[in-house]
Amino acid sequence: MSQSLLYNVLIPVTKAVVCFLVVALVAGVLTLIERRVLAALQIRKGPNRVGWNGALQWLADVVKLITKEDHVPSKAEKVVHLLAPLLVMAPALTVFAVLPFGPDFSVTLPWIGKVTTPVHAAADVNVALLLLLAVSSIGVYGIILGGWGSNSKYALVGGLRSAAQLISYEVPMGFAVVAAILMANSLSLVAIIEAQRKAGVWFVFPGLIAFFCYFVSGVAETNRIPFDLPEAESELVAGFHTEYSGFRWAIFFLSEYANMIVISTVATTLFFGGWLRPFPNVAWLGFLDVVPPMAWLLLKVCLFLFVYIWFRGTFPRYRFDQLMALGWKALLPISLGNLVLVAFAALWGAAGLRVLGAVLTVAFAGGLLWARLRPARPRGTTSMAGRPAEVRV
């Protein structure tokens, strides 16, 4: 068998299929994990009946959703209505093609011999970040079209909100990503991870500001609380997917979770060293290598996913004009200013990055301390509590 067939067709296809199945599976399981974690935050139990402690609940949900009626409203744009969920799902899955899950991996196969390949779905694309940004923003079309094609005013408003949201968070997100590119000097995700090993510091330290901008924008991109404006249950009933039912609705639902995984993985890759263990250059921490690289990545991604769920348990929802103000008036200037800062540090090489990282970390810790020690407003008071009653009869 020729080597090119193996490397260009067989391995990528195998990995794509595995990746697709794994992502679909993980997204399903994630719905269950979210419900359990959220329940723990809210002093209740969550699903615990189907399977061991509710472990099969997600499977039961899938079966339920597949067997439900797939209803298309009358006078809806049928083609658009049917196409929209796929337009959301496809980019969410496509992005996984370029996400690196581990370092080069060698295996000796029968008949073929030794095969060395990076552990991600497709080849290591040298413009992976551009591809990622481009593909993931296509997902919004599905939401807009789903809202427009449903022949429902609530869905329409949800779709429009999604469009407004897209233009507000995509720009700061782009600038946050550029900061990581500057530090690594490459657009390839694998190279970015390797650069973090060489610099001896995770990019989250010098790129602290960029990371915050990226993650906030990421939450907005995945339509999660506090930025779940396009679906905003209490305002728009269900927003863009008001008129969806059955498995088409489930596809929207699953792609939201797939997108969460994407954002978490990208955040880990760009800022938390991807599959690297903590302090990859410190020799005496070598015992940490017992944990395989992929497990490190998984651990970090799970941490981000937990943060997502934690947000949902804690925050109220922004108003869409407030999100736009946040995007344009706060995140954009901050990420732009940060870009200048990082550019100067990167000019100075790895040492510059370490110095910037130290400064930002100290500043961040100081800020946290200040927020903790700041005197709180006395409890049980309104602005004028205790004023003698003025009675007008």
Place this chain on the structure above:
Amino acid sequence: MSEGTPGTAALVPPPEEPTLLGLHEMELNFGPQHPATHGVLRVVLKVDGERIVSARPDVGYLHRGTEKLFETETYPMVIPHTDRMDYVAAATNNHAYCLAVEKILGVEVPKRAQYIRVLLDEMQRVSSHLLWLATAAIDLGAITPFFYTFREREVILDLFEEYCGARLTLNCMRIGGLPVDLTPGWVERTQAFFETLEAKIDEYEDLLTENRIWKERTVGIGVLAADRCVAWGVTGPVLRAAGVAWDVRRALPYECYPELEFDIPVGKNADTYDRYLVRVAELRQSRRIALQCCDWLAKNPEGEIRGKVPRVIKPAAGMAYASVEAPKGELGFFLVSSGANKPYRLHVRAPSFVNLQSLPEMIRGHLVSDLVAVIGTYDIVLGEVDR
């Protein structure tokens, strides 16, 4: 605008205003089946983008003709019907009605019954405000406070159940007093609950009060200044958040309230955030009152719980109006007697209904998202709006 003046709201449609590019507004039908309208309220919105040009509340989807029904029932039989008006605050409904009948009969309620009634009222106020906090937070997307407040509300409902057998539609008062005396140990359990409540209220405040997003969504939203509140007849926390310290418990005292120590929390900015602060402060004040009542009841474990009421209640022909400070505002019953054993007419001044009238004024110029915050801030119960 015609809607700005009380009395003409909803009757005269507002004139068509030219919008950007001369386009027409979209009409958005908000409710009656909608997750955030707290029942079957329908609001017909004219929106320009998401900005609300005009809002017309349409009520009546839960109308059951309760006031007409009152006229066919004897006086004691009316009490369970009052439960079904503000169904999350049945005790205060019972109380206001009983006060009106007692007023026309000239019946004196025994001291012990007064304290128990006030205690039940304050427990009801706490449970109603907890429900409000839960739903108002969910309306703005914060789902967790719901579970925290319901943890405490559950205890109150258990205590109600122990006292009168019902958790929601209590039917817990009688003309001239109470149906039954307290069960042994009930006062202690109630006291123990209120002792722990303060820390729980701190928990809710930790989640919301200084939360940046919560403040952005509520500060400056739905401002209704004091003079406009008075013009619309708005009462309760909405009025007090505007800085007017009108509380029926102090202004037109009833039962044993003059003997109890409590403050009337008032706000300053008349916005959704101040209404939130006022209600949370009222939770703490209700706790103070309840603890005082528990103290008194622990010291006076014996006593009459019913005044001298004739077996057949036939008040002399006349009229009486009595009101209480219900969780939603001033709840009044206006009773006209023809000398029969049934009310000739029994009109209810329902705070939810009166407050809701000011919705078009409060919401104009805000966004659709704010409508949810504003409907939540009224603390309406449609059972009381429509009756």
